[in-house]
Amino acid sequence: MDTNSSQTNHYKVKNIMCPTNLSLETNQALLYAVALARDFGAKLYVCYCSEDTLPAGGEKVKETLSKMIETHQTEPIEWEIIVTEGNIAEAVTQAAYDYQIDLMVMYATRRPYTAALFGSNAESICRMAPCPILITHPSEQALVDPDTKQTNIMRILVAHNFSANSKYSLLYALSLAKAYSCEIHILHVAKTSSENEKLLSDLKAAFPEPTDGSYKVRYTVVTGKAHEEILEYARQHKMDLICLDTREASFSPSVFSTTNSLLFGSVTDKILRKSTCPILVVRPFVIGEKAKKTDSLKILVATDGSAYAEAAVDYATSWSWPINSEIRVITVIEPLSTLGPHTTHYQLASELLTASQKLVVAAAEKLRTTGLPVSYHVKGGFAADEIINEAKEWGADIIIVGTHGRRGISRFLLGSVAESVAAHAPCSVTIVKHPTHQTTSAKTFQNTRDSVTTMGTVG
Numbered sequence: 001m002d003t004n005s006s007q008t009n010h011y012k013v014k015n016i017m018c019p020t021n022l023s024l025e026t027n028q029a030l031l032y033a034v035a036l037a038r039d040f041g042a043k044l045y046v047c048y049c050s051e052d053t054l055p056a057g058g059e060k061v062k063e064t065l066s067k068m069i070e071t072h073q074t075e076p077i078e079w080e081i082i083v084t085e086g087n088i089a090e091a092v093t094q095a096a097y098d099y100q101i102d103l104m105v106m107y108a109t110r111r112p113y114t115a116a117l118f119g120s121n122a123e124s125i126c127r128m129a130p131c132p133i134l135i136t137h138p139s140e141q142a143l144v145d146p147d148t149k150q151t152n153i154m155r156i157l158v159a160h161n162f163s164a165n166s167k168y169s170l171l172y173a174l175s176l177a178k179a180y181s182c183e184i185h186i187l188h189v190a191k192t193s194s195e196n197e198k199l200l201s202d203l204k205a206a207f208p209e210p211t212d213g214s215y216k217v218r219y220t221v222v223t224g225k226a227h228e229e230i231l232e233y234a235r236q237h238k239m240d241l242i243c244l245d246t247r248e249a250s251f252s253p254s255v256f257s258t259t260n261s262l263l264f265g266s267v268t269d270k271i272l273r274k275s276t277c278p279i280l281v282v283r284p285f286v287i288g289e290k291a292k293k294t295d296s297l298k299i300l301v302a303t304d305g306s307a308y309a310e311a312a313v314d315y316a317t318s319w320s321w322p323i324n325s326e327i328r329v330i331t332v333i334e335p336l337s338t339l340g341p342h343t344t345h346y347q348l349a350s351e352l353l354t355a356s357q358k359l360v361v362a363a364a365e366k367l368r369t370t371g372l373p374v375s376y377h378v379k380g381g382f383a384a385d386e387i388i389n390e391a392k393e394w395g396a397d398i399i400i401v402g403t404h405g406r407r408g409i410s411r412f413l414l415g416s417v418a419e420s421v422a423a424h425a426p427c428s429v430t431i432v433k434h435p436t437h438q439t440t441s442a443k444t445f446q447n448t449r450d451s452v453t454t455m456g457t458v459g
């Protein structure tokens with residue numbers, strides 16, 4: 001990390017979004033969002049998503065939200081209401097991408113066990129959102145005084161793990177420290193105590209105290225389990241906010257995954273469920289930035305021949321990619337059951353290979369209408385793992401994949417290739433939802449674009 005750069009180029013929050021369901025609980029998040037928009041001079045977007053069709057285009061919802069926003073204002077701020085329909089997590093994520101949101105403020109209900117099994121909108125958004133998310137919980141110490149509407153941030157805890165994304169946590173903490181003249185506590189949790197002194201020195205080098213004394217920095221290295229030590233430090237030192245980066249995926253939806261985070265939870269998950277203060281989950285917002293800065297991209301398109309995968313191919317075909325980009329299409333033949341005669345398996349495997357080769361050739365022909373060079377691969381293994389491996393080996397800048405839109409228990413049991421890819425990919429991921437309400441002849445580029453969810457790089 002360039003320390004000089006970090007001190008001068010702190011993150012600028014221009015657009016803030018608050019997802020809401022009009023409940024009293026989400027009203028707390030809206031209070032925080034209004035206060036932060038005021039303090040940063042940012043524009044506030046309030047997003048309401050309904051899984052059912054809203055009467056009169058949601059005008060009643062807009063009216064209710066307008067009154068709620070006005071109630072929380074102490075001085076005028078710029079704001080806009082977004083009303084949408086569909087899957088809540090996907091719609092909120094798409095809105096964050098479309099409106100270039102820099103910070104999302106969201107309420108999350110604590111469900112230690114059911115959330116691990118069935119997921120929750122809050123946890124899904126945390127995994128998918130392309131921007132940092134400030135998570136509020138019930139019964140936590142208040143970040144904003146509900147009477148005076150003043151922001152009470154005096155001490156920020158940054159959990160620093162020396163990962164590539166740690167610098168983003170420090171940049172966001174720096175932005176808040178400059179805005180509120182508060183203390184930054186940088187904590188590293190080591191597995192052993194043998195190098196604590198060196199690690200402490202490294203912390204100070206990564207983020208030195210400001211020479212002008214505009215805010216204070218405290219450095220600490222402890223030994224133990226990361227989530228336990230972070231929570232204990234926050235409790236002892238009365239932290240107002242914990243700042244975490246998304247070093248690891250918080251959920252692995254595929255039952256074939258090689259990780260066990262689904263069963264045991266990540267550090268982030270455990271802190272989210274037990275913290276007594278708000279959490280700022282930080283990830284870099286990078287979608288679209290590389291396309292602006294370069295004239296070439298490597299685009300990996302995954303297909304399995306389904307209508308959902310066809311929507312992903314159509315999306316990749318319709319997009320205007322930088323002139324020197326290249327596309328690769330991949331399909332994965334998953335392992336066959338060990339039941340039954342070997343001759344049957346051999347014959348079936350041969351048929352699958354032939355069909356898969358025809359599939360990628362047909363997809364490649366369609367993708368060549370972009371005018372870009374297109375290659376294709378047929379691989380064997382578990383789909384999500386092979387897509388991720390191909391992206392790493394080829395150096396993909398973006399992965400495009402369709403989703404079957406599974407929810408609840410079916411997602412837990414069957415897994416979601418798309419979500420698993422999004423959680424573990426080394427690059428940006430665009431998930432395309434199958435536009436079932438459209439005919440092929442009526443489908444346009446804009447319609448296809450409206451059916452996608454785009455996700456930032458996951459470390």
